[in-house]
Amino acid sequence: MNEVIYSKEELDDRSEAELLDILKQSWGVNDNKIEVWGELPALGDTTFGFLRNPHLVSTGDRLYYPVQGLEIEPCSFFIAPQDAQKCGSKEHNSFVRCELELSPESERSKHNNPLSLCVKRGTGESLRSLPKEIPLEILTNPNSDEDSSQFISKSIYDFYHEKAMGDLDKLVKKKQSEFELKMAQREIDAIQSLEIIQDKIQENEEKRDVAIKLVEKLNNKQIELDKIVSKLTQDKVTKQTEIQTLVASYTRIEAEMNNKIKRLKEYVADKALFLKTFEFIDEEVLELFIQESQPSSDQVEGISFNDILNGDYQQAVSYIQSYLVSQDILYPRHIIENYITLLRTKDLVILAGDSGSGKTNLVKSFAKAVGGKSIIVPVKPNWTSSEDLLGYYNPLEKKYLATPFLEAMIEAEQNPTIPYFICLDEMNLARVEYYFADFLSLLETRDESPKITLYSEDESSHVLSELKAVVDIIQSTKEKYSKEGVISFIELLKDETLNNQLRLAFGFSDKDSLIKYHSEIRRMLSGVMSMPSCIKMPANLHIIGAINIDETTHYLSPKILDRAHIMRFESPLLSNWDEILTQVESYEFEDISKPLLFNIDQLGYRNNYPRFDRDNAFCKLFVELNKDYFHKLGVEFGMRTIRQGLNYLELFQEVNDDSSMAINNFMLHKVLPKFTFDGNKHVGEQTKLELVDRVFVERVKSLLPNFEEYSEVFSAVHAIETVVKNAKANDGVVNFWS
Template sequence: MLKEDIEQVLNNYKRARNENFTGHPMAKVLRINFPNDLKEIIDEPNKYKITGSAGQGNWTYSPWVAIFDKRITTSAQSGFYPVYLFKEDMSGVYLSLNQGATDLKNKYGNRRANEILNTKSKNFRDKLNGLIQVSDNFLESIDLEVENSPNAPFYEAGNIYAKYYSLNNLPSEEKLESDLKEVLNMYDLLVSEDEPLKIIENESEIAESQKKFVEIFKNATDKIVSGKAGFQGGQEEGNFYWSNKLGIWLCSRKIETSRYWNGFGVEEPEEDSGHTIICEINFPLRGIRRSVAGAFAKDESENIYVIHRGKLGGNFSKVFFEENYEGEWTSVQDGDRKTDVVVIGRLDDPVLPEKVRDFVLMIDRMKNGPKIEETPSNEDNELEKLPSASFYEFLVESGYFFDPKIVENFLLSLKVKPFVILTGNSGTGKTKLAQLFARYQLSNYNIVPVGANWTENRHLLGFYNIITKNYQETTALTLITEASKNSQIPHFLILDEMNLSHVERYFADFLSSMESQEAIPLHSNEDNNVPNELKIPGNLLVVGTVNVDETTYMFSPKVLDRANTIEFSTSPAKSYMLNDYGEYQLTGNSEYLEDPLSNLEIRDCKLSQLKEELEDVKIEGGDYLWDVLADEVNNFQEVLGKAGFDFGFRVIDEILRFMYVAWIYEGRPEIWDNWMRYFDAQIKQKMLPKLHGSQRVLENVLMELFELCYTEAVEPSPRYFGDLKSDKNVKYLSSALKIQEMDKVLYEQRYVSFIN
């Protein structure tokens, strides 16, 4: 039973790790036998999901078997759960009440995730000690002594309480079962205490709660003045309720079409003066509106709480909030999903005003830095002076010069999808940019030159040699295998001169695997070093470079639809020789932009989710961004369709994901006046690359596309226009320049394509 399963793993796993993974009996022990035996021991096994892992496609160095209460989680990526964690050297195993780390790592990065896990472990222990007398023989820390697994530090940080069993001194079956039931009892206690708050959706409940919220501050008021409060993109007018005791003011009103607006500031207001809003705690009028900063939530006892989603607006992104907020996060039932939010306080709590004040002052410190009396220590100041170059600064300091927009587009594209095509003349820096970004990330990378004879995937992924009875590996396969073993580190596969051969011949099943997340069959033979099938890991980033000359091939629509195609222009010789590029700093959230593995969920983000995030964003002039994008995308789709180059849902979704990531990068502005710069990039990177054909097919289409890049109708063909860079009527400059270039080539050669 339980003791036999543990002994079997401890005695045999190290040897199994050197054998072929697929179909191995040891993997079956962890995935099937061990979980089934646990089901026989556990009372009410149906309320749990019990699963084990020996790895995915390859042996893991940290095998485990976990018990998930379905009310909390059904995977090891999130929540908390009991788990048997085996040490790498198989000298023993921990029964640990532990936490999922993957979601935290994806959201916050490794360092912050580790800190959060440690903090939550302590909080869980405090909660348990308030409920029961925890035995002294439980361990608060564990050491898996793992050298090869990137997950081990997070298992160790996530430990709440654990018991350790050495291979040389395993207790009896009865003792193992008794310990398990004791841990499950602790688990059940935490689960019962962990019933999430639920966001209130009822319109009348929200209205009543908003009324109470405002009354609380009105009752604490020492001074009421009228005036205006400004924020990026607009201002609000009304009465300002100032409290001497709290040191904050509230200005509140109902915006009939969308929300209850509650703005807070920290400077004492004066009559008919302008004031600065530090923080908004707004509430939707009805339903779930995740784009609104605040919400009301209630527990099982009908207590109502004020929560905040971390949306500050203006130039301050949610990522900025997450990285700087020092308080705790709480998971709430947010309609059909669970969301981490900040619980400010209970609505009927007598000290709610103080809790709101503390929240507002924390936001003030986050935005504007500490007050003079709160100046950080010398040690902190010295830390802030340490160099922290952005990737663009790294490029410049390394002696390489790229158009800053190209750099931004490259990094944005990698966040949306792990496949990017870089095109342009030879020597424009395509391969170098990808290589330098991999070096900047301290990541593993391989530059794989594509050969003209590549006609099948064996050139990329290898093949089984029937003569030697061994699998012939490639550098690309080795990199992909390494990426699978180190899922938290980006790995870059740079395919140099990707179109020297027909791309779809050697890359089609690779592309399909990236899209479907299904494994690629490699071989059906016995080979201990290479698995029978290969799954493309999410931390593998593929960058293909494309040179433009007579020796290369065109891309098929299947390839172009699945990538952002970024064109590199030839730099003026004088600018290059005199280093005359001017000074430029990436103005957005560069830390978010430069982490290709953060916010991974954007790769699969649905249209409805994107709309929910962007539907309240306006552009200059007051129109809603989402409505404008719908019209613009549709216009380009219709014109391209006249020549047979229209696009489907995949391209539309990826355009909108790019716009969403760009919006986050620019700080989630409520009024986004720079949106056209990024939509311009998507026209050129996603809509135009498939264009190719004769003058008869493309002449009128190019004219219509050119007109869509202008704010008003244009008359002559694009080739007759002069310098577009000084034309104020151009909406989408880079796309207009490309269309003008293609029109000139079409006129002179009677045929043109985007890439060749």
């Protein structure tokens, strides 16, 4: 028989066929059925029974269940009433031969024995003869004389009884020895299992202690976090209150300022005839000041971006490129795609390239292509402050001295439906951070139009107060001396009586000049009326810079690079003109003689940058690049730059769905222009230049699988390789601009 003993867990979830196979294999049964014989005790008053001391018919082996806890005691099998009454007796034991089958599942579960068997109904019969091998249990049974006589004679019984008794002693000793060995092995196994359990208990206790400490630490951190959150909440409420107070104050101040201007306008309108009569103001200035702002330029005739092209920016790029070609201006398509996307970001756009590469021409020609106006403002080398850009208020002349840049802004404000493009030409002839930094900070306001204060609103109040005094004195003096015929300032001065009275009223001496005072009042009034004290950044205005990089110019500071987009240019002589013409021919526009007209917000509007999302693929990529390369190289790269990139990518998808090209452009706009450092310095075991040359460039190539198809001047990979090449020839100094 097979000595394998199964645990009850090993038998769980086995099918009935599998359980029967296990029993057959364990008992050495080769037939399809399990036939046994054994003792059926006297039934007495019961109708059923249990077959005791069962043996296999085929081998005579006594049967034990191969289940842990049940392998020592012999099996017994339930006999249903039908077979028990047929084969049994109420008064004495009987020997029965039968076939076995698995007990019902409920009985197996009840007796906690997955292999429990019972007598198969209808197979029970009285045992008529002994098997070939006589089991010792029969011969040694004290009641054998009575029960065995039905199938063996007394002499055979005595013979086998005597022989069996000797064999029985040997068998008992053998079984006892085997039992003792088995029990000893079980004791050893139990001790080993106990030691393992004790080790596990100790390990679990150690883990429990660690877990308890960790929970305590987490609880402490949670308490600290709750305190921080509570403080932040309080600070937020405080800040919100402060903001609300500031907004209310700003609203009040703005209302007061507007009211001052309104009062001045009303007063000037009321005294218009008097002021013109006494030459305090010209009629043109009066009309400009009193009347509401009217467009000074006529809207050009063109085709509608919405109606004709259905708001499709890819079609818009095709049309603009075609329109420019019709004007003998050839730009590759990707330049138009990139430029219109940058304009729509409403960030500062800086065009970089050699002289004659077409930077200012792009500003002019694009403005014409969209029915807009371009204004080129040359930057002077001596510009050192924002006053050089926006002008200043001259207290001596009592007027604001405007610049061409400011006048262009005011003109854009007066023509809100026409796109304006102001180009600061040769932007880096002076240090940009000196004259443009304050203005650039204003451009960072994304949720509303930034407001630029030119001079104090108190000036207008001062002018109004002094003007009122002058007018009242003149009028009262005229009325007092009945001089209503005086109709000009010159006549007023010629009248000796009025002249002396005015000097007395103004507190003038003989040395003071009424003419000079009149001129001063005239300048003050003209200055306030012709130039507003503040101006909002017009929604239709785009600021573009154009720079050359040579020994006469200044490099752009990190503050400027962090807030601007750098778009490089190449000489138009290097462009593939045949390819451009082929592209334009494929568009098949019937009429490209008119500019393409956009609504102002379709060329860009100021809104907050997209939110930084840690799960966004672009955010993940540049956080990884910053950690692995930019930070190690000393290149400044922050959250705002990533959000600017998200904004650019979102807009670029509307002109080109090539995400790799968008990343290539972003690298050129925002990352590589910051590559100015000493490549000889070490980062770990390698220099910064080696990190760029051996690692970074390969990483960028993997991001841009089609980089070989890009024009060299517009390829981030080529730009990096050029930077490395120039650095090796320049003692390891890395400079994107060299």
